[in-house]
Amino acid sequence: MTGIRQAAPHEPIARVLPMLTVPHLDRDFDYLVSAEQSDDAQPGTRVRVRFNGRLVDAFVLERRSDTDHDGRLGWLDRVISAEPVLTAEVRRLTEAVAARYAGTRADVLRLAIPPRHAATEKKPSAAPAELFTPAPDPAGWAAYSGGGRFLGALGEGRAVRAVWQALPGEDWAARFAEAAAAALAGGRSVLAVVPDQRDVDALAAAAARSCDADNVVALSAGLGPAQRYKRWLSVLRGCSRVVIGTRSAVFAPVGELGLVLVWDDGDDTLAEPRAPYPHAREVAMLRAHQLRCAAVIGGYARTAEAQALIDSGWAHDLVAPRATVRARAPRVVALDDDGHAQERDPAARTARLPSIALRAARTALAAERPVLVQVPRRGYVPSLACARCRTVARCRGCTGPLALIGGHDGAQCRWCGRADPTLRCAKCGSTEVRAVVVGARRTAEELGRAFPGTAVITSSAETGLATVGAGPALVIATPGAEPPAPDGYGAALLLDSWALLGRADLRAAEDTLRRWLAAAALVRPAGDGGVVTVVAEASIPTVQSLIRWDPAGHARAELAARAEVGLPPAVHMAALDGSGAAVAALLAESGLPAPDSGAEVFGPVELPAGARRPAGLDADVEVIRMLVRVPRGGGLALAGALRRATAVTSARREHPPVRVQIDPLRIG
Structure with missing residues (x-):
């Protein structure tokens, strides 16, 4: 802009939030x-705006007539x-999520608002669809205790919450x-969050039938920048009322x-891997609480966090009667359910494919029905170990895990790709190896021969x-990738439970x-011959929950066990990852180690296996983890103390940044 600038005649001051990466500058200007x-x-x-001599992006928060800044104000650049x-x-x-997870508003806004696509933004969005939606058929929800009343409450616009x-x-x-559709019939919009693209597609197709396709929009990371921004703008402009x-x-x-x-809040993909690491379930429930709107967490299984919402009274338990569950569930068989089978097959406890599993598969295939086989890992043999001392085989170049990529290709590093044709144990010198985990491709090879x-x-x-066809077939799938069969699977084999x-x-x-429940839910009911064989001992509590089809009971037991030892969600816990000096400085500034803070500090310990190193640390710097635990009611105070301490230590610049995660999925 050239010439003398003239301030706006009305509210000439804009209060903005610059999109800066440093915590001590997370404030308005x-x-x-x-x-x-x-x-x-x-x-x-x-x-x-121009900030410290450079141009940075920002959001206008409000327009004002006055300022509390004592010095001279700069101008908006553009x-x-x-x-x-x-x-x-x-x-x-955004402000609530930043406070809950000890993060900065700029980091949360990067997750919340997609990058601008100028050409798309200049185009008008489609006209809003008709708001009228007929009330849905309640027959499907009638199978659940109180399901019909729940659907009616949604149509009345009431803030009912359920697991x-x-x-x-x-x-x-x-x-x-x-x-x-019930919420739409009541004149309200809907937001649905699911783990992956397959779930997005399934729910979008169902919603298009129940809510009119013009009302439905699907958002996911797989869309290109232009298409994603176009759909996001249609939501912003009120053109789409069901967002998935x-x-x-x-x-x-x-x-x-x-x-x-x-849906399926226990799926890892709902946990954001970028700072401040919020979980979609927690953000969704926080949003429902702020707006006093209805909320549903659904799944074949149940997390301890969802059970905690029921126990606190925040959500109702929406379940079917036990008689209905038994009528719908397949028969679940564990390794030692049949003593005679154990006598006939003494090696069943150690065999990867015991005879009880093979018989279930043969029976289903003979009835012209597909069989689902769930294995924990993809690939051929994704992990190897010494056959003599059980030491995991690692690459001599980068120490990454060695795997068999194909049946005759030799071992190869999963990190750097280096081949190792002459395997020798670094600990005992043995040249014999064993499979730690057998992958889907090797399983398919074994079953193809059987x-x-x-x-x-x-x-x-x-x-x-x-999806798969209705005829006889063996479907080898990793967890989360099990395709449904039109009339259900005749049997499911759950392998490598250990x-x-x-x-x-x-x-x-x-x-x-x-x-296990996600796979077993695809099998026909026991009355139609559906059988699920889990290769594990029936005495294991998790196996018992599968046999009884009691995920709610398992969640209650899990929550009670965590409460007994002081683990989330019975408490709130922060994980601090960084150099020893940086973590110590952050804790000292937060005041959390003080006896009157109500917090317990544990550590230091090594980073958990698979955890990424915090950004900005040299490779030779040792990274530690400290844990801070507070009672369930002290979560906001914990996050607030760490958030303030992070801002202070960031301004001092004496130590590299410390990664702060509140209630991380993986603690150790």
């Missing part, structure tokens, strides 16, 4: 607005767009679509929101199938049951 910029620089718009992309509701949610336990074989997408997407869609600017839906002439189909996250249950992970049992 005032800038002057010129008369030429005044019409466009409205609250919620994107602008550019208005990037007049589109108010930051709504008041999303701004309030829904889906029945075996349930068409969850149809039930969610009916709930969305993966984890980032939880921030979508849905107007008149009346219902928030979350069932000659039967079609063998593989499905994984990379090559996932939408690889899931034996993980050193707080959520190992919960996650294992979730994966």
Whole structure:
């Protein structure tokens, strides 16, 4: 802009939030607005400002007539767009998420608002669809105790909250679509968050039938920048009333929101891997609480976090009667359920494919029905160990894990790709190896030999199938990639249970049951011959929960066990990752180690296996983890103390940044 700038005649000051990466600058700044910029620089718009000698992007938070800044104010450099992309509701949610997870508002806004696509923004969105939607058929929800009343409450616009336990074989997408239709019939919008693209597609198709396709929009990371921004703008402009997407869609600017839906909240993909690491379930429930709207968490399984919502009274337990569950569930058989079988097959306890599993598969195939085989890992043999001392085989170049990529290709590093044709144990010198985990490809090879002439189909996250045919076939799938069969599977084999249950992970049992139930839910009921064989001992509590089809009981037991030892969600816990000096400085500044803070500090310990190193640290710097635990009611105080301490230590610049995660999925 040339010449003398004239300030806007009305509210000449814009309070903005610069999109800066440093925590100590997570605050508002005032800038002057010129008369030429005044019409466009409205609250919620994107602008550019000069900050510390460089131009940075920012959002206008409000227009003001006065300022509390004592010095001279700078001018807005320019208005990037007049589109108010930051709504008041999303701004309030952003501030709450930053406070809940000890993060910065700029980091949350990067998750909430997609990058601008100028050409798309200049085009008008389609006209809003008709708001009228007929009330859905309540027959599907009638199978659940109180399901009909729940659907009626949604139609009345009431803020009902529920944790829904889906029945075996349930068409969850149809039930969610009916709930969305009920909310639409009451004049309210709907937001649904699901784990992956396959779930997005299934729910979008069901919602298009129940809610009119013109009302439905699907948001996901797989869309290109232009298409994603176009759909996001249609939500912002009120043209779409049913919004379905993966984890980032939880921030979508849905107007008149009346219902928030979350499916399968135990799936890891709903946890954001970028700072401040929010979980979509928590953000969705926080949003429902702020807006006083209805909310549903649904799944075949149940997390301890969902059970905690029921126990606190925040949500109702929406389940079917036990008689209905037994009628819908397949028969579940564990290794030692049949003593005679054990006598006939003494090696069943150690065999990967015991005779009890092979018989179930043969029976289903003879009845012209497909068989589902769930294996924990994709690939051929993704992990090797010494046959003598059980030391994991690692690459001599980068220490990465060695795997068999194909049946005769030799060992290869999964990190750097280096081949190792002459395997020798670094600990005992043995040249003999064993498989730690057998992958889907090797399993398909083994079953192909066991069932000659039967079609063998593989499905994984990379090559996932939408569905399989109704004829006899062996479908080898990794967890989460099991394709449904038109009339249900005749049998399911759940292999390598030790690889899931034996993980050193707080959520190992919960996650294992979730994966098993997702596969078993695709099998026909026991009355139609459906059988699920789990290669594990029936005495294991998780196996018992599968046999009884009691995910709610398992969640209650899991929550009680965590409460007994002081683990989330019974408490709140922060994980601090960084150099020893940086973590110590952060804790000292926070005041959390003080006896009167109510916090307990644990550590230091090494980073958990698989955890990424914090950014900005040299490779030779040792990274430690400290844990801070507070009672459940002290979560906001914990996050607030760490947030303030992070800002202070960031301003001092004496140590590299410390990664702060509140209630991380993986603690150790």
